[in-house]
Amino acid sequence: MLDAQTLSMIGKGIIETLYMVIVSTVCAYAIGLPIGLILVITDKNGIRPCPIISKVLGFIVNLLRSVPFVILMISVTPLTRKIVGTTLGTSATIVPLVIASAPYIARLVESSIKEVDAGIIEAARAMGTGTFKLIYKVLIPEAKPSLIIGGAIAITTILGYSAMSGFIGGGGLGDIAVRYGYYRSETEILLVTVAVLIIIVQGFQELGMRLAKHCDKRS
Amino acid sequence: MDTNEPIISIRGVTKIFNTKESEVDALIDINLDIYQGEIYGIIGQSGAGKSTLVRCMNFLERPTKGSVIFDGQNLADLSLKELLKVRQSIGMIFQQFNLLMQRTVLKNVCYPLEIAGVPKKEAKQRAIELLEMVGLSDKINAYPSQLSGGQKQRVAIARAIATKPKVLLCDEATSALDPMTTRSILELLKDINRKFGITIVIITHEMNVIESICDKVAILDNGRVVEVGKVEEVFVNPKSEAGKRLVFKTDEQFSEFGSEKVYRIVFDGQSAFEPIISNMVAKFKAPVNILFANTKNIGGKAFGQMLIQLPEDRILSKQMLRYLEERSVKYEEVTQDA
Known part of the structure; x- marks a missing residue:
């Protein structure tokens, strides 16, 4: 059953999955990180309180987070077609993945940044630190270990989403699991893809935890 | 400026x-x-x-x-x-x-x-x-x-x-x-x-x-x-x-001064307001280090407390303490952490 052809198909699936997940995570962070920072800073107890921005942004984030991924995936197809030109394949899947995970990342970033000791922020402000420098010289470096753990959590969640996209022809391991495991009942291939997914998730998780521990100078 | x-x-x-x-x-x-x-x-x-x-x-x-x-x-x-x-x-x-x-x-x-x-x-x-x-x-x-x-x-x-x-x-x-x-x-x-x-x-x-x-x-x-x-x-x-x-507010934080014996003298109104310490110094011709003093003269009587450090010479310091006792000045040794 697991002949060379199947193996190469699974190999291709792994590469597709990693491509989807990594590109989506990077793009989602590019959007989610600034949103998370804005949420913290404009909060009523933040450095530059601005209730309107924080409430509107918070509402949009909650709205997007409450739409189940399967539904979101289908409902953004017009947008996907506009951006990628097609609704099928790995590149097309990146669009819903980013839209679904960016708000999630924003919340993760928000909670990581909020962990930074208020006293440290106060000391930095007392030394004449402006908002921008406070963000990239204090908030992000001080929250780095927590941000890395958040990143590991985000990447595994995105991996889960990416597998779901197999149902609408998204490519990658999820696609293989759906086509062979579900429609053709080829249990063996299903099990192999599941095993590979578990290994990838564990790998990311372990990597994230080790990296976070390595760069945390608090202990 | x-x-x-x-x-x-x-x-x-x-x-x-x-x-x-x-x-x-x-x-x-x-x-x-x-x-x-x-x-x-x-x-x-x-x-x-x-x-x-x-x-x-x-x-x-x-x-x-x-x-x-x-x-x-x-x-x-x-x-x-x-x-x-x-x-x-x-x-x-x-x-x-x-x-x-x-x-x-x-x-x-x-x-x-x-x-x-x-x-x-x-x-x-x-x-x-x-x-x-x-x-x-x-x-x-x-x-x-x-x-x-x-x-x-x-x-x-x-x-x-x-x-x-x-x-x-x-x-x-x-x-x-x-x-x-x-x-x-x-x-x-x-x-x-x-x-x-x-x-x-x-x-x-x-x-x-x-x-x-x-x-x-x-x-x-x-x-x-x-x-x-x-x-x-x-x-x-x-x-x-x-x-x-x-x-x-009395507290014990003065005990870290110096390495020699430190005494707390308490003036509780029993003794007359006379320069006890300077008289003592004059009498024994030995220096007394005043680490802290907070005394008040209320109606000719002394109130308050003082921390003093007596000379290292044990006999001399004993005599000094007796001198204080004779003038009904209460004192206590302040314990040292060393």
Whole structure:
């Protein structure tokens, strides 16, 4: 059953999955990180309180987070077609993945940044630190270990989403699991893809935890 | 600069915090003048508004009413950019040290210099010098979590004076430290004050901190300044209720002075107000070191307490104690931690 052809198909699936997940995570962070920072800073107890921005942004984030991924995936197809030109394949899947995970990342970033000791922020402000420098010289470096753990959590969640996209022809391991495991009942291939997914998730998780521990100078 | 102009002048400062249920008056009509080169203590019990007051001095808290004049500039008139610039000339240290935990000691001291736009090489050079001055040149590559409390505060002090500020604000800077470390930190602050002429403002709830290094003191009680004056004067003769509470509170922190035997003499009104100690010194022709004294003459009787250090000679010191006994002066030995 697991002949060379199947193996190469699974190999291709792994590469597709990693491509989807990594590109989506990077793009989602590019959007989610600034949103998370804005949420913290404009909060009523933040450095530059601005209730309107924080409430509107918070509402949009909650709205997007409450739409189940399967539904979101289908409902953004017009947008996907506009951006990628097609609704099928790995590149097309990146669009819903980013839209679904960016708000999630924003919340993760928000909670990581909020962990930074208020006293440290106060000391930095007392030394004449402006908002921008406070963000990239204090908030992000001080929250780095927590941000890395958040990143590991985000990447595994995105991996889960990416597998779901197999149902609408998204490519990658999820696609293989759906086509062979579900429609053709080829249990063996299903099990192999599941095993590979578990290994990838564990790998990311372990990597994230080790990296976070390595760069945390608090202990 | 005209030395008659205060470096920090606080005029009618009131700060009201709005909470959900009510308004809290943290500070009420505060007026203070702090002059260049002074070590100025602000003492009060927790909740008196000390921390809010010190934060008004660098506008970490904006007063609800009144003005804060720093070095001739009204802080309320400054743009945000100008305010950030002014903050670079006001150093601040804290009870919890507030060091950047993910930066090395050296990088912590470099931080304010980075913010001030000092070139990297120059900043590093200055940080190394400062760390040498506070006695931590062997820890430059350590992280704050590897340091003791006293060492952390030394780093914080080096960091706070890196940009050569005119004023150093100390918010309960020794409250998290043991008495020995407190003393060494206070000595360091005194040193800095003398060497660089930096004005130091000290916020504390501990009278011994004020006594050991401050020139002037303001007593804060329930958001109001109830007493201001030279430390000796306020200490000998506190006029306000809050002042009396703080001064007459007996505590054991004086026991760390010196290495010889220290005695606490209590004047409880039993003995006449005569110069007992100087008579004793004259009689035995031996020096007595007065470490601390707080006595009052009430109706010709002596009230208060005094800490003295007797000569090392045991026979002589015994005779001296007998002399005190004869004059019905109560004394007790203050235990030493050595």
